[in-house]
Amino acid sequence: MADKPTLTTSAGNPIADNQNSLTAGERGPILMQDYQLLEKLAHQNRERIPERVVHAKGWGAHGTFTVTNDITKYTKAAIFSEVGKQTEMLSRFSTVAGESGAADAERDVRGFSMKFYTEEGNWDMVGNNTPVFFIRDPYKFPDFIHTQKRHPKTNLRSNTAQWDYWSQSPEALHQVMILMSDRGIPRGPQFMNGYGSHTYSFINADDERFWVKLHFKTQQGHDFFTNEESREEIGRTRETFQEALYGAIEDGNFPKWTLKIQVMPEEDAVKTPYNPFDLTKVWPHGDYPLIEVGEVELNRNAENYFQEIENAAYSPSNIVPGIGFSPDKVLQSRIFSYADAHRYRLGTHYEALPVNAPKCPVHHYHKDGAMRFFQNMPNPDAYYEPNSFGGPVEDPSRAEPPLKISGDADRYNHREGNDDYGQPRALYDLFDDDQKARLHASFAGSMAGVPSEIIERALGHLAQISPALADGIRGELDN
Ligand code: HEM
Numbered sequence: 001m002a003d004k005p006t007l008t009t010s011a012g013n014p015i016a017d018n019q020n021s022l023t024a025g026e027r028g029p030i031l032m033q034d035y036q037l038l039e040k041l042a043h044q045n046r047e048r049i050p051e052r053v054v055h056a057k058g059w060g061a062h063g064t065f066t067v068t069n070d071i072t073k074y075t076k077a078a079i080f081s082e083v084g085k086q087t088e089m090l091s092r093f094s095t096v097a098g099e100s101g102a103a104d105a106e107r108d109v110r111g112f113s114m115k116f117y118t119e120e121g122n123w124d125m126v127g128n129n130t131p132v133f134f135i136r137d138p139y140k141f142p143d144f145i146h147t148q149k150r151h152p153k154t155n156l157r158s159n160t161a162q163w164d165y166w167s168q169s170p171e172a173l174h175q176v177m178i179l180m181s182d183r184g185i186p187r188g189p190q191f192m193n194g195y196g197s198h199t200y201s202f203i204n205a206d207d208e209r210f211w212v213k214l215h216f217k218t219q220q221g222h223d224f225f226t227n228e229e230s231r232e233e234i235g236r237t238r239e240t241f242q243e244a245l246y247g248a249i250e251d252g253n254f255p256k257w258t259l260k261i262q263v264m265p266e267e268d269a270v271k272t273p274y275n276p277f278d279l280t281k282v283w284p285h286g287d288y289p290l291i292e293v294g295e296v297e298l299n300r301n302a303e304n305y306f307q308e309i310e311n312a313a314y315s316p317s318n319i320v321p322g323i324g325f326s327p328d329k330v331l332q333s334r335i336f337s338y339a340d341a342h343r344y345r346l347g348t349h350y351e352a353l354p355v356n357a358p359k360c361p362v363h364h365y366h367k368d369g370a371m372r373f374f375q376n377m378p379n380p381d382a383y384y385e386p387n388s389f390g391g392p393v394e395d396p397s398r399a400e401p402p403l404k405i406s407g408d409a410d411r412y413n414h415r416e417g418n419d420d421y422g423q424p425r426a427l428y429d430l431f432d433d434d435q436k437a438r439l440h441a442s443f444a445g446s447m448a449g450v451p452s453e454i455i456e457r458a459l460g461h462l463a464q465i466s467p468a469l470a471d472g473i474r475g476e477l478d479n
Contacts, residue, residue: 009039049310050345054145055111056100059189059241060092060309061249063298065116065259071293074210074263075202077322079118080293090115090355091298092312093189093241097148097157104241105225105233107184107442109175112194112216113314114296117359124318125214126338129183129192132423133279134172137414138333144172163450167458170420171280173465177424180442182224182435188244190255190298191223198316198331199277201324202263207401211264211276211326213283215290216257227442246301254299262288266404274419277328281423308355313342324400329414347371363392424465436472443469444476 007015015036022034030037052058065087071080079087094111095102110129115122134144147161166172178184186192196214203209225233233240248255262283264276274281302308315338316331325331342350348369350356363377365385376383382391431439443462447455455477463470 009036010043051100052094052345053341054096055094057098057102057104058092058094058111058309059104059245060090060113060312061245061298061302062300062308063089063091063254063296065089065114065294065296067294068258069292069294071202071261071291072204074204074212074261075322076205077118077123077202077320078120079116079123079320080322088117088359089296090117090308090312091189091296092309092314093245097145101238103234103238105185105187105230107179107227107230107446109179110186110189110192112192113312114194114216115312115314115318115356118320119360120320121360122318122356122358123320123323124314124316125194125196126314126316126334127194127196127214127216129186129194130175130178131195131197131213131215131282132174132178133197133330134166134169134175135330136171136278136280136418138330140169141330141333144169159446159448160450160454163447163454163458167454167461170461170464171415171418173420173461174280174424174427177427177439177465180446181427181431181439182226183222184442185225185227185230187223187225188241188248190220190245190248191218193218193222194257198279198328199264199326200331201326201400202261203322203324203400209266209324209401209404211266211269213262213288215260215262216296217260219256219258219295226438227445245298249298249301254297256298257296259293259296260290261293262290264288269405277326278418279328279330280418280420311346311350311353311355313338313346313350313353313356315339315342321398327403327405349373365391421461421464428466428469436468440469440472440476443473444479447473447477 007018009015018036021037022031023029024031032038065079067080067083067085070083072082079085092111092113094113095104095106095108096111097108098106112127112129114125114127116125135141144165147158147165150156151158151161166176183192194216196212199211199213201209202212237243245255262285264272264283269276272283272287276283316325316334317336317339319325325335346353349366349371351358351362352371352373361377362374365383367383377392378390381387381389385391385393428436428439447458459470459474462473
């Protein structure tokens with residue numbers, strides 16, 4: 001016993017008995033002064049925090065990013081400053097719709113988050129395993145997510161709500177095609193690509209801006225479950241992704257991704273036939289070829305899942321000098337949503353939690369609130385600004401160059417004048433016959449129980465992508 005530490009209360013007071021409650025006589029009631037028991041029960045009541053409103057079920061690990069190619073002509077970001085440079089990072093992958101106890105092997109988009117602890121602050125890359133998304137205007141995000149979550153009365157997921165929404169939102173169909181394809185049910189985080197999805201800015205040392213798309217290409221190869229295999233897998237375990245990722249890292253079989261970028265000169269943004277800031281579109285690789293940047297390797301499991309993965313707070317607002325936003329409306333709205341969600345889910349100073357804390361000095365004047373673990377830097381008199389006590393000041397040299405694109409403020413109709421069918425058609429044409437057959441079956445499966453007028457409205461859009469697609473789905477529905 002002597003080599004074991006003594007059990008204490010959270011205030012460090014030694015505990016004499018962790019087995020028997022303190023009672024007035026052997027058969028008498030418990031005494032209020034059994035504080036250790038009160039603390040133990042009170043803590044159990046507080047073991048849960050709100051789960052994420054979306055992307056609640058997740059899996060993650062620590063790792064390293066290594067630069068393999070010089071891209072300093074596009075960005076001055078310190079993380080990319082020289083070939084061979086390494087930066088610590090933290091990943092979190094997730095499903096979108098399921099709650100925190102949901103089965104992993106479900107058909108759903110997967111979140112793909114990476115927090116890079118750079119010397120100029122954290123850069124959070126909060127992407128998905130798909131290069132596009134269901135919406136191009138943030139007004140639609142809560143509506144879309146409501147169709148993915150439970151019906152208010154039945155408390156069940158609703159195919160009808162999902163297809164009612166999609167059949168009136170043709171901009172979603174590119175993403176729906178990917179979701180219903182083989183990539184819709186990966187076998188584990190390591191068997192899928194990641195994408196920044198949005199267009200971001202890179203800014204170089206000469207203050208030139210480039211538009212970029214980020215692609216994380218799996219080095220493990222794509223591997224997926226068919227619908228039949230996923231049903232069997234979910235019968236075996238709900239924890240497919242946790243087992244796959246955790247097990248691979250424990251075995252020393254470290255998952256890797258190659259980071260590549262597409263780069264568009266700033267002026268091209270007004271010339272492309274499609275809006276390069278439209279999140280439902282990809283950029284043709286022929287016009288903007290992939291350029292290698294570096295490698296992500298996940299090589300360390302969390303010691304405490306809650307502390308390191310559940311507490312992880314990713315936000316597209318976390319950018320560093322040399323990396324910036326773009327006019328993508330959905331990206332712009334995400335700059336608000338995530339930090340707001342974290343203040344609610346984790347608390348005011350959530351960035352001070354060890355897993356979120358930058359590995360560089362932090363100087364700000366935010367004052368009190370939950371998790372105020374840190375002192376005013378560099379001295380306690382400097383707690384407002386301007387001050388005469390050596391407190392931190394802004395650095396105008398860090399200003400971004402002005403955006404060359406701007407226009408009149410208005411509510412521009414995001415559904416007018418867009419081709420919602422061309423890129424999904426190009427994707428459909430890439431699939432071989434077996435892939436198409438599985439795609440048709442997945443579409444049809446997702447329409448089970450949906451009223452026929454909604455199905456017909458959806459098939460009308462899908463026929464504009466390709467008559468063969470609509471006919472293939474119809475064939476499966478008739479089976
Ligand atoms: C208007 C559009 C969107 C809004 C308002 C939104 C909002 C949110 C919110 C509130 C969370 C929960 C954050 C938390 O509690 O930790 C979340 C999580 C997440 N979202 Fe979005 N989202 C949007 C679009 C997107 C898009 C386009 C992507 C990918 C390209 C994406 C990827 C993710 C990921 C990966 C997570 C999980 C982050 C983690 O691992 O903790 N979201 N989103």
